[in-house]
Amino acid sequence: QVQLVEAGGGLVQPGGSLRLSCAASGFSFSRYAMSWYRQTPGKERELVAVISSTGNSIIATDSVKGRFTISRDNGKNSVYLQMNSLKPDDTAVYYCNVIVSAVRYWGQGTQVTVSS
DSSP states (O other), X not given: OOEEEEEOOEEEOTTOOEEEEEEEESSOGGGSOEEEEEEOTTSOOEEEEEEOXXXXXXXXXXXXXXXXXXXXXXXXXXXXXXXXXXXXXXXXXXXXXXXXXXXXXXXXXXXXXXXX
């Protein structure tokens, strides 16, 4: 079955960087677009970035443009979110996402906390 496992979250100071990873299995990874979302308590899950099967990427959230980059390695069945110049407002649980056969799958999420 489809599995998504995020890693790389943690506590970082403002201005710092983190690289999130999402290891995928159970589907033909290279054929599917992948996404990163984030969610804070009391708010809806927010689309952060999308990358197509061929590597074309879109940063969907204006507040992270120029700071976050999404990438993928089809050989490793993994998608990444490089986060630079982190701000306290970036604090959230970050989720990896894929839609396979009209079903949306989520990972368990990884907590990112930006605080001094």
